[in-house]
Amino acid sequence: MRFTDHDTGSTMRSWSTPTVRAIHAAALSLWVVGCYHGAGNANDDDLPEDSDGDNADPSNDETGDQEDEVEVAPFPAGLRRLTRLQVENAYRHVLMHDDLILGDRLPLDPSTDEDFKFDTELAAFAPFGASDIIKFDNVALSVVAEVFDMPSDTLLSCAPVDAQDQCAQDYLQGMLRRAFRRPPTEQELDEYTALAQQTQDNLGDARQGLEFATATAMQSPWMLYQPELGDGQRAQGEATQDDADFRPLSDHALASRLSLFLWNAPPDEELSALADAGELQDPDVLAAQAQRLLADPRGRDTMKGFFTQWFGYGSIETLPKNSAVFPDFSPTLASAMRAELDHAVLDIIDGAPYDSLFTSTQTWTTPALAAFYGIELPGGAGTDTQVLERWEAESGGQGCNTDGVPPQFHNLCSDSSQLRRTFTIDEAAASHAITVRAYATQGGNEVTRLRVTVDDEAAEVEIMATASDPATYTVPFTLAPGDHEVVLELANDYFEPPDNRDVMVDWFEVVSRNADPNAVVKTELPAERQGLLSRAGILSVYAKPIDTSPTTRGLFVRQRLLCEIIPDPPPGVATELPPSSDDIKTNRQRVEIHMTEQACAACHQYIDPLGLALEHFDGIGVYRETHDGAPLDVTGDLDGVQFDGAIEMGERLAEDPRVLSCAVRQLSRFALGQHESDKQEPLLQELAGVLQQTRSWPTVIEALVLSDLFRTVADHRED
Amino acid sequence: MSNKHILSRRTMLRSLTTGIGATVALPIFESMLDDHGVAFAEDGAPRPVRYGVFFWGNGVRPDRWTPNRVGDQWWNDPNEELAPIAENAMIRDRVSILSGFRLLDNSGSAHHKTRAQILTGAYQPSPSGNCCGQVAGASSDWLVRQAWAGQSQLRDAVDVGISQTNKGASNFNVNSGTVFNGNGDAQPLEMSPRAVYDSLFGNGLPEDVPLADITAFKDSRLSMVDLVREDAARLRTKLGAADKQRLDDHLEQILQVEHGIENLDAASACMLPAMVPSSADAYRQSVMLEQDGQPATIIGELLIEKNKVMAELIALALACDLTRVFTFQHHGMQTDTMFWNLPSVSLGSHQSTHDDRNNSPDPQARDFEAVHEIATFVMSQFGVLLQALADTADGTEDLLDNTAIYATSEYGDASTHSLENMAIMVAGGAGGALRTGMHYEGNGRNAVEVPLTLMRAVGLNLDGFGQGVSRATASFDPMLM
8 A cells, every 4th residue: 555645755655554463463362361452443344253363363463474564544535414513603603693502402413322432423424313404494494583683784784685686695605605614606606596586585575585595505415514525636736646545625625624623613714715725735824724723712622622522521510429428529519620621631732741631740720629639729829718717726625635736736526625616707708618727636547527517507528637747628618798606526426436536626717718719720739649540520420429430440541541442241240249348348349259250350350450540539539548447459550561559550651652542543533523444543653653752732633634634535435 | 081172271381390491381273173172083084093112221120110910900919110100090001011021132231232122123233343333223113104204294203302311421322212213323312392392383484474475485495495405416426325325314304394394384283372391401400409418419300390391292293293103212221310309319320220329328238229219200200101192182082092102121120231021011002903901921022022013003014023033023912902
């Protein structure tokens, strides 16, 4: 197979793909033991269909000489269906009305039974159902009428008298160009004019005619699908080749592919004009447009959307979490978790090295998330905090053992030693908090919790600090003006038998906070956290409503970060785990049941250890030293590379070439709406090389856009 | 039943308890009633038979669902989970329970495989080795809608869903469901009552078009459809074979838009005030829960309210002959719908079937009580749909008499992914073709026989249903009159 390299002119060269073959060799050797977890190619038809695998194992011909060249091709030409979001943006564009919100008035994206696909992949080649097509007809008619009835003249700045007049013709020309993402042909303009005329004749109103023409264009296949047919010409000066497998997209198809990728929207005026002028095939021009689109807020939003889908945190606010087990989890906290993840991915758009996704020690936190992480925001940043009342806790504590307790600390050990104060709020504030400086004595393996009650509302906070390093804990409340009472007491009186664990309080205060509680501050993560795998959002999403889930966390790493395929559990097995008991406390002990059954172990040996490494974080990402008092073993190995805990696993992943290769595949799937096959693998490996070299996500986006994967298509797809 | 109005006056889309939606008076259709208040009776023609599928995810607890009494009057000794139907004298004698039927293809038991078998009679593994493969067959409702294409006034079928919750955090399943077209594609379900209303009654007829102009209005509306076809024809010449086929399928669906425009007057007869039910977003609300004294806020789905509105829209669509086929998915297979309306259920639906500790401090209390409670609730919601049909007169009978409904889930017992004891119910009389109100024991018979029997009962002439080992060719005769 031959291929033209843009950098070196028309040089033909063979493709040797050791990387690809190595991946397959590794994957298939695991297939033999019963769990195929290779890199995921939907069209990977050379995979063995059964487990004997002996004639399919490429390790057999690892030293052979017949496979030094593989077929390389871009994705096939095809008719790509827009996603719901892309149609919504296209409707805004055609009606020149950026504020339109159509939501589920538009057909939803199709569904999948697979655990994870991007919306662009789901939509690309799915059919529209009858109800979808009826919906387009309905929504187009009604939304056009709504916009035409608005007083603004942005859309139609003149008063048409007749479908043939200049006003109507200018409108139809511009409208069709926006709707079809290319200039209309004369025949199309004539036919849409005829429809407008007929409607005007029928209903007696030239504007009504334009409405009907617009509503028709909005349900035309040229609007709802993007043809990517490979009927374009390469730019002058670029190497020309007649290889049927690398057919350039037309200028307008290329413009649409670019803006749908980076904006989920049709090309804007600047990009369309470049397509009209035939300049977009110039790699420099194309690269500059990619940079422009990516830098635009719409580009950043789209990238955020990409990572949100990839990492699966799109529905974090509605995660089912049991409130008795996880009382801290709330939509507000979940939004803060989402904001942290959003900022973490935007950081690499803004130039942070790609691998810092897995190793960054930064967080972008709201006050709520900071409190959750136990971070003191620098200088009260983001909180605009005002201290309303402050109390130094008197030393001692009735009935408590105060041996060794520093003199200024008050010991909370029993009901009789609780701290109780009244105070008055004079002015309303956005929110309030009780801030407590405290530490806990370490008398056992259980956690020590402080209960803070204001009036009837109670909240508990886990006291991790020790005598050598007391910490400040902030418990948010929202308090109306008036008189209130605050009570501090030990909360862990329900642990049996009572260990000698007490909370020592230095001082506490009531603060009001008037700044936006959603304001995000960039600061350092606490020492036990680093990178994606220890961010609360990811830990919450990949967990159960009442517990962690080593298996789903392991699958997140295997499927989403390493792009591996893990098969279903075998039939007829009960998949519930044994309950915890005196003997079985940790999840490692519980999931070991998976390992005792051969049918389960074949796969779970690859999945669970990666999730078990995150067991220091509970089902909503709270750090814990132990689980029900039992120590946690968070060591594991990533296909032979040892690590200990979440931070080290993140560091190993950051170094793993499979992670880079997977990231590039995910980007390509999202950008092009197609799942790669072996033919695209060499092109993707090149991009992975770019990512490995530059560690720069914007650079890889640009390299993708300039690649033949993006700019060309192969022959038409077959069913 | 002859005194019934076509839709009883209490069939109102109520302003729901949470304040969403607006009161919508449903049509009374005076023009369609004869002197006795019986709809469509002027020509004495029999009312058409309708077909429906009701689906819910994650099964039941077969040991607490299967009636204790076999044969007729099962409701005299029902099991706990069927109590909501057994207690409703208006519908129970038109519901049959089928226990002990099984799936024959044991090559896989994951949710998507059993769902494919129970709905389409086959699961075909993906050639790619990828997770979920293709659903090779068409679902029963798809075969029926194809056989009856163009016969109703407006739509060949209406497909709705209630819960929009996914499995975990994935985009898995958001809209997946019950309808498979035989090409591996699941058809979309409509989750928004507003959108269902719009697509049935929003015929685009502006309020200010005088009736005299309706012909002219139709003329232009039909020209719109023609122009979309012209656009498609021009695009088609540029495409490869696969995309040509897809575009052709698109054009075939446009026939339904055209059909609706041609019958715009008929649908108008069913349209009353411009008040419409709310969109899907309105059926979510922030819910304060309290469990063990701990407050928590979740975003809860208003399942009960949405189920009721959808049930009434379906009844209306059937009554007005806007469609003759419907599918109704309460919550999708393997989804983690949270039933926050059930105070003692703390896990999502799917999670409950695998890890039902249900908050008990007793580690041995893993009794799948939550699965039981959810199943009981879903039966009550199925009952709401049946009640809406029973409340609606249809000729001299009511809609339920003239409908055949296949109700099932992807399992009986989801906790073990069992292929045995599938949860199956059949409701409605299919215009007199079905013997109703029975508890039939399958004793290991092929579950796929049930939808085959129903399709035959509503008049389809089929050699069999499904493919491979799951294929059924024999009807389950005891169900037939």
